[in-house]
Amino acid sequence: MKKRVVGAALFGTGLFLLVVAVALAFVVTPLASKMPFDLEPPVTNLDAPNATFVQARMEGGEPTIGVQQATLRASTGIQPDVGAAAELPDSLVNKTVVWNVFQNIKRTDNGEVINATESRIALDRKSGAAANWSGQCYTDQEDEPCRGGNINYRGQLYAFPFGTEKKTYQYYDSTLHTALPINYEGTETVNGLEAYRFRQVVPEQQATMDEELKGVLLGVFAPGSTSGTVQYNAARTLWVEPVTGSIIDYQEEQHRVLVSNTGVRTTLLDAVFRYTPQTRQTVVDKAGDGRSTLLLLGRWIPIGLTVLALLLLAFGYLLTRGAVRAGAPVAAVPTQPATGPDRTAVPQT
CATH class of the missing domain: 4.10.860 (DNA Excision Repair, Uvrb; Chain A)
Structure with missing residues (x-):
């Protein structure tokens, strides 16, 4: 018993x-494989040594515009907006995070700001892709607020899906304002962590620029010209930790040239940005912790x-x-039956 x-x-x-x-x-791990609403990613810094760029600056009390050369640092900070995420439309609420993104590019030699932008974006908590939301915005003007609806983000921007696959994704190009294919190329190790390498190549093409700004640049670099175009090409390589979808290393090559109708070509930007070693280690550590937790649970x-x-x-x-x-009862063992004219064999119990 x-x-x-x-x-x-x-x-x-x-x-x-x-x-x-x-x-x-099949229940807990899929629930954990989503961006928390209050997730605040670390600040990322990318350096571009010996970059060529156009800078507007004050010299002798007068504004001047010229081509400069120095090391540039691009910094990105992200602040989650939990309140805005809770007020999203029914089709997005609980499925989407809202991030306020602040970016700037500075010279490392003197700290002068070359460019600063602010944007607001909604990302799918599972796939990391931009959600279709009317509140998306972008501004690169200090005196211009970020107004919802003035930009349409699509594809991957700051993260890849949980469970990233070895396939082609769509990655957003901020200059062309569209998502373009980014292809899986192989698997590598970044600071001891396995990562999928993706690469996006943007062939040279015409990019848009504010007409007033373009007119100013043409007046400085190509006096006498009446029109011009901005030719742009780029290449990006991303290393993605596949379990969490975290981008643990990033490199971007950018080239922009102002071409006047008189044939004058002026380099506006020629730079190769890449995560600094400190940024790379920080994101690798965070991605490694997330990977370990999800693998442990799942x-x-x-x-x-x-x-x-x-x-x-x-x-x-x-x-x-x-x-x-x-x-169970033990089966009886029969004995030799007694025999006789009126007797039967009776098993012994």
Whole structure:
């Protein structure tokens, strides 16, 4: 009797652990594989050594515009807006985070700001892609607020999907204001963490520029010209930790040239930006922590619980079966029957 009770308890525990393993793998882990509403990513810095760029600055009390050369640093800071996320349309609420993004580019030699922008974007918590939201905005003017609806973000920007695949995604180009294909190229290790390498090549093409600003630049660099175009090309390489979708390393080559109708070509930007070593290590550490947690919840604990559950189920079954056999009636052994004209054989009990 005692063995049957113990066996049944072990069998029941095994069933329970099996249910827990399935729940962790198929319920808890998918729920955990989403961006938290209050997630605040670390500030990222990218350096572009020996960059060529156009800078407007004050010299002798007068504004001047000229081509400069120095190391540039592009910094990006992100602030989550939990309140705005809670007020999204029904189709987006609980599925989307809202981020306020602040970016600037400075010279590292004197700290002068070359460019500063502010944007507001909604991202899908699972895929990391930009959500279709009328509140998206962008501004690069200090005196101009970020007005919702003046830009249409699409594709991946700051993160890739949880469970990133080895395939082509759409990645947003901020100069062309559109999402373009970015292709998987291989798997590499970044600071000890496995990453998928993606690359996007943007062939040379005409880019838009504020007409007033373009007129000023033409007047400075191509006097006498009446019109011109901005030719743009770029190439981006991203290293993505596939479990969390975190971008753990980033390199961007940008080239912009002002071409006047008189044939004068002026380089507006020629730079190769890449994560600084400190930024790379910071994002690798955070991505590694997230990866370990998700793998623990979604793989290693379920596997361990499943193995233990199967052992308990087998042991409980064998113990219960053995107890049943031990408590069953023992079959009688017949003796040599007595014989006679009026007698029958009676088994001994």
